[in-house]
Amino acid sequence: MPPAKSWRTYPQTYRLEAARCLDCGKIFFPPRLICSKCHGRRFERFNMKRTGKVLTHTIIRTPGDAFSGEAPFAVGVIEMDDGARLTTQIVDVPFEEIKIGLLVKLEFRRHYCEGADGIINYGHKAVPLRQ
Numbered sequence: 001m002p003p004a005k006s007w008r009t010y011p012q013t014y015r016l017e018a019a020r021c022l023d024c025g026k027i028f029f030p031p032r033l034i035c036s037k038c039h040g041r042r043f044e045r046f047n048m049k050r051t052g053k054v055l056t057h058t059i060i061r062t063p064g065d066a067f068s069g070e071a072p073f074a075v076g077v078i079e080m081d082d083g084a085r086l087t088t089q090i091v092d093v094p095f096e097e098i099k100i101g102l103l104v105k106l107e108f109r110r111h112y113c114e115g116a117d118g119i120i121n122y123g124h125k126a127v128p129l130r131q
């Protein structure tokens with residue numbers, strides 16, 4: 001990812017910053033400029049809670065080049081407690097224990113190395129919430 005694009009995503013990447021439409025309440029992650037529900041343009045930014053649950057999941061066995069050293073790995077759609085949905089890796093759990101409804105929290109982890117210089121990209125991955 002080019003540095004300028006990477007810098008613009010820092011609030012989402014590092015703080016899970018989302019936007020709530022002030023007209024209808026819909027939450028967007030990443031934040032948007034126009035609400036897809038009511039076309040409103042007024043938003044408030046807030047940091048989402050880091051907890052949610054697995055809505056669906058799959059195992060990636062033949063990933064793209066950036067993730068080729070990590071296969072196989074689990075990816076899921078996570079519904080955050082604040083209502084936003086995001087797609088991320090599910091880690092620190094055997095594949096057979098990943099179920100719909102599994103409670104997870106997002107942890108900041110290394111995602112992949114990019115380019116010949118090995119630029120490391122970071123982001124969030126879902127790990128099971130231990131009771």
Ligand SMILES: [Zn+2]
Binds near residue numbers: 021024036039040
């Ligand atoms: Zn709205």
